[in-house]
Amino acid sequence: MFRPLLTLTGGLIAALAVSAAQAKPLTQEDLSVAEVLRDRALESSDAYSIVESLTVEVGPRPAGSEGDRRAVAWAQEKMKALGFDRVYTEQIEVPRWNRGHAHARVVAPFPQPLVVTSLGYSVGTPEGGLTAEIVEFADVEALIKAPARKVKGKIAFINKRMERARTGEGYGPAVGGRSKGMRAAAEKGAAALLIRSVGTDSDRFAHTGMMSINGVEGPVPALALSAPDANLLEAMLKRGKPVQVQLDVHNQHLEDGPSFNVIGEITGREKPEEVMIIGAHLDSWDESTGALDDGAGVAIVMETARLIAELPQRPRRTLRVVLYGAEEIGLVGAKQYVEAHRSELDNILAVSESDFGAGKIWRFDTRLPESKFAIADQMMQLLAPLGIERGNNKSSGGPDSSVFVAQGxxxxxxxxxxxxxxxxxxxxxxxxxxxxxxxLQQNVAAWVVMSFLTVEMEGDLGRIPTDN
Amino acid sequence: MFRPLLTLTGGLIAALAVSAAQAKPLTQEDLSVAEVLRDRALESSDAYSIVESLTVEVGPRPAGSEGDRRAVAWAQEKMKALGFDRVYTEQIEVPRWNRGHAHARVVAPFPQPLVVTSLGYSVGTPEGGLTAEIVEFADVEALIKAPARKVKGKIAFINKRMERARTGEGYGPAVGGRSKGMRAAAEKGAAALLIRSVGTDSDRFAHTGMMSINGVEGPVPALALSAPDANLLEAMLKRGKPVQVQLDVHNQHLEDGPSFNVIGEITGREKPEEVMIIGAHLDSWDESTGALDDGAGVAIVMETARLIAELPQRPRRTLRVVLYGAEEIGLVGAKQYVEAHRSELDNILAVSESDFGAGKIWRFDTRLPESKFAIADQMMQLLAPLGIERGNNKSSGGPDSSVFVAQGxxxxxxxxxxxxxxxxxxxxxxxxxxxxxxxLQQNVAAWVVMSFLTVEMEGDLGRIPTDN
Incomplete structure (x- = not known):
């Protein structure tokens, strides 16, 4: 037993850690500039103007659509107008799909219409629609476990409620019905899948979203019910009589086609090849103008870059804004970006994405080597006055960023x-x-602090452990 | 100048008023029974069960539709099950209309879809739809004042916002665009009418509702935009370029057909021919299950009667529950009721209707001769503990009741x-x-106090001045 030696070693490690923490990568001048940027962000209404412009002048922009094409043109024009040094696109290939109509109605025992929407890339019903009995499941796991004879020929109804949380952590446990339900339903010979919308509202809107479709043989129509309609179906089922629902759905699968990642840069003055990527996704679902998902994110990162571009000198390294294409249908733009730039990943200092709406930022998470925590601590000096607390080191950086994080x-x-x-x-x-x-101003204020200090700091942020 | 005499007369009147106020029409026993009823209402979930049943088992029930027919059957069955002494219907004649589709999209300068709904009894567009430029008006008065050349061939857009208020008083100033806009648009040769929905939400729902159509020559399609879509159009118009909108609307006007007022009574033990009418309307618009409008009202008045029917003896006079047909399309059921029962109006002690949703009751208004205020004051003893304050004497009694009020x-x-x-x-x-x-329990508690005391009191409530 060599306890004294072990203790000594432990003490040494502790001392080294303290020393790393005390090595401050950001100068007082860096922090002062960041503070000015932060306070300018709190005064500027430009981010709001950007999301207003995108929603009014473009609107819905699902991957590969005409709206997407216009969004790509809009983004390039906007970046040029905002003073980016370099604006360009990188083509990606996306599966394309057009939503048609989706009508649903209970035909027995209590005839009335239901509000539904097709899940992304759902097939339609046979011409003339289909009518079948509802069979209810508490969640997708229950459907997966069910014997096929219970499901065959019926409409599987996954009636799982999502819990509201500031972190959005109710999404994970609820989203399986949407992502995996159709596959399970098809495998068991169901006529169709209906799910309670993955959402926290009680409004008569059905929530669409992507599902896993690759390799599903004999896919069946998959639809979400609004929460009030799911309640209605539940109440009917509780009365004990078979509930028959008629579906009439038409959608159109098109050939793969082009979309684009749109990229704009504020070029670094000293190490232009070293970049921080801040991103958002440019595509949206087809039924809305995508203000929260992800127009706000687009506005936040574009305005962050604009504020930095207004400084008298360029930052030390390059700030790259990537507006990813086709995020909604499976992070397609981010995956193709990482694939295309695999050899340059070591030059990417860090990534971050804004893709969770437009709520107040309340927590600052990281995914850094422990030895680099000091920079986050220094950033916190300027973030804390915005009402932001230090979070954990498990950040994915956002959906598209997670593809980079997986690479270290x-x-x-x-x-x-x-x-x-x-x-x-x-x-x-x-x-x-x-x-x-x-x-939105508070959001940009936080983003500009984080982004400027990352591209301006001495040293780098190292690499993090990869997933595999 | 005979001041002393005037003063004396004034004093005399005041004394008489005090005396009238002191003559208490309700006995302590009446009040005690009402208190028991009130407290039972606060414990019972039966009203909720009624509105649940109506929305789940019937759903949408626009006047003259298949849903309406089922609602009428439902109401009779339910009243019988609840222990009403007499349940019957009275046929009315209603204009009928089927909503088809209503698609709208901006085609220039920023193509994107708009969420709209047809106003009640709107005509459709010509086959293939129509495309025209938008011309905006602040309110219906501005449209009415506009020269025809400004409107001709265009889509008139009335962009009037409704203010939120506990009393709902924002509705009156906003609803003119819906009720009178189409007539004005048609008269000026507009291609169509679009209005910002008459509503206080900011959700992507367009609000339908009735408009004045009688005698309009060459009616044009009339649609409401959801608030976010009205904002969108407004933002596009602000950019200064002509905004072109395409409309594709299909609706169906049918022949007049039957609907019904459904009536249930708790028969009075002493003066069965003297009645209080408490009401709600059974019809709803076609796009919802009509929970608030007016399923809640139906539940409140039915449960009020049920509680009174549970007493060991019937009240002195008859409590009549009238579920009016076709309220939404112009108080059709109430008007035909009053017409059919004109000779019996003197036997109607009082009317009241619940048709303003399911919010907490906070004020007790009346429309009584001044000499009868004492009964309201006595009722207030039991209403005040429910959080209800005494209001004014200008009550209409609710939309359908107003037809009776106009007759005194x-x-x-x-x-x-x-x-x-x-x-x-x-x-x-x-x-x-x-x-x-x-x-809902608080609502029923207030209703049962008011209803029971009215049918149980000594004396009557007199008549009020008529409108003409």
Whole structure:
């Protein structure tokens, strides 16, 4: 037993850690500039103007659509107008799909219409529709476990409620019905899948969203019911008689086509090849103007870059804004970006994405090597007055960023209050009026602090452990 | 100048008024029974069960439709099950209309879809739709004043916002665009009418509702935009370029057909021919299950009668529950009721209707001769503990009741908190989840006090001045 030696070693490690923490990567001057930027952000209404412009002048922009094409043109023009040094696009290939109509109605025992929407890339019903009995499941796991004879020929109804939380943590446990339900239903010979919308509202909007479709043989129509309609079906089922529902759904699967990641840069003055990527996704679902998802994110990162571009000199390194294409249908733009730039990943200092609406930022998470925590602590000096607390080191950096994180790229996460995000998420109701201009300023203030200090600091952020 | 005499006369009148106020029409026993009823109402969940049953088992029930027919059957069955002494219907004749589709989209300068709904009894567009430029008006008065050349061939857009208020008083100033806009647009040769929805929400629901159509020559399609879509159009117009909108609307006008007032009575033990009418309307708009408008009202008055029917003896006079047909399309059921029962109006002690949703009752209004205020004061002893204050003597008694009031029938008005009523009013979002079971109990508690004491009191309530 060599306890004294062990203790000595422990003490040494502790001392080294303290020393690392005390090595401050940011100078007082850096912090002063960041403070000025932060306070300018709190005065500027430009981020709101950007999301207003995108929602009014473009509107819905699902991947590969005409709206997407216009969004790509809009983004390039806007970046040029905002003073980016370099603006360009990178083409990606996306599966395309057109939503048609989706009509549903109970035909027995209590005939009345239901509000539904097709899940993304759902097939339609046979011409003339289909009518079948409802069989209810508490969640997707219950459907997966059910014997096929219980489901065959019926409409499987997954009636799982999502819990509201500031962190949005109710989403994970609820989203399986949407992502995996259709596959399970198809495998068991169901006529169709109906799910209670993955959302926290009680409004008559059905929430669409992507599902896993690859390799599903004989896919069946998959639809979400609004919460009040799911309640209605539940109440009918409780009365004990078979409930028959008629579905009439038409959608159109198109050939793969082009979309684009739109990229704009504020070029670094000293190490232009070293970049921080801040991002948001440019595509939206087709039923709304995508103000929260992800127009607000687009505005936040574009305005962050604009504020930095207004400084008398360029930052030390490059700030790259990436507006990802086709996020909604499976992070397609981010995956193709990482694939195309695999050899340059070591030059990416860090990534971060704004894609959780427009709520107040309340927490600052990171994904950094422990030795680099000091920079986050220094950032906190300027973030704390915005009402932001230090969070954990488990940030994914946001959906698209997570593809980089999986490759060892460090990430920052400015966590928004998502209490009402899933009231609007993937519904027609995701519109500009849900964006509060004051709160958007707070968002940009935090983003500009984090972004400027990252591209201006001495040293780098190292690498983080990869997933595999 | 005979001041002393005038003063004396004034004094005499005051003395008489005090004396009238002191003559208490309700005995302590009456009040005790009413208190028991009130407290039972606060414990019972039966009203909620009634509105649940109506919304789940019937759902939408626009006048003259298949749903209406089922609602009429439902109401009779329910009244019988609840122990009413007499249940019957009275046929009325109603204009009928089927909503088809209503698609709208901006085609230039910023193509994107708009969420709209046809106003009640709107015509459709020509086959293939129509495309025209938008011309904006602040309110219906501005449209009425506009020269025809400014409107001809265009889509008139009335962009009037409704103010939120507990009393719902923002409705009156805003509703003109809906009720009178189409007539004005048609007269000026407009291609169509678009209005900002008459509502207080900022959700992507358009609010339907009735408009004045009688005698309009060459009616044009009339649609409401959801608030976010009205904002969108407004933002596009602000950019200064002509805004072109395409409309594709299909609706169907049918021949007049039958509907019914459904009537249930708790027969009076002493003066069965003298009645108080408490009412609600059975019809709803076609896009929702009509939980607030007026399923809650139906439940409140039915449960009020049920509680009174449970007493060991019948009240002195008859309590008549009238579920009016076709209220939404112009108080059709109430007007035909009054017409058919004109000779019996003197036997109607008082009327009251619940048709303002399911908010907490906060004010007790009346429409009584001054000499009868004492009964309201006595009722207040039992209403005040429910959080209800004494209001004014200008109550209409509710929309359908107003037809009786115009003929001199006294009325009571238990005023609900309507702060959010117009968030849901005439939208698909008027569903059961908007009804709070606890608050519904408070409503019934107030209604049972008012209703029981009216049918049990000594004396009557006299007549009020008629409109003409």
């Amino acid at each position: 790229v460090p990430a920052f996460g400015l966590y928004q209050d998502g209490s009402d995000y899933f009231d609007y998420h993937h519904t027609p109701n995701d519109t500009l009026d849900k964006v509060d201009p004051k709160i | 029938v006294p009325a009571f008005g238990l005023y609900q908190d309507g702060s959010d009523y117009f968030d849901y009013h005439h939208t698909p979002n008027d569903t059961l989840d908007k009804v709070d079971p606890k608050i």
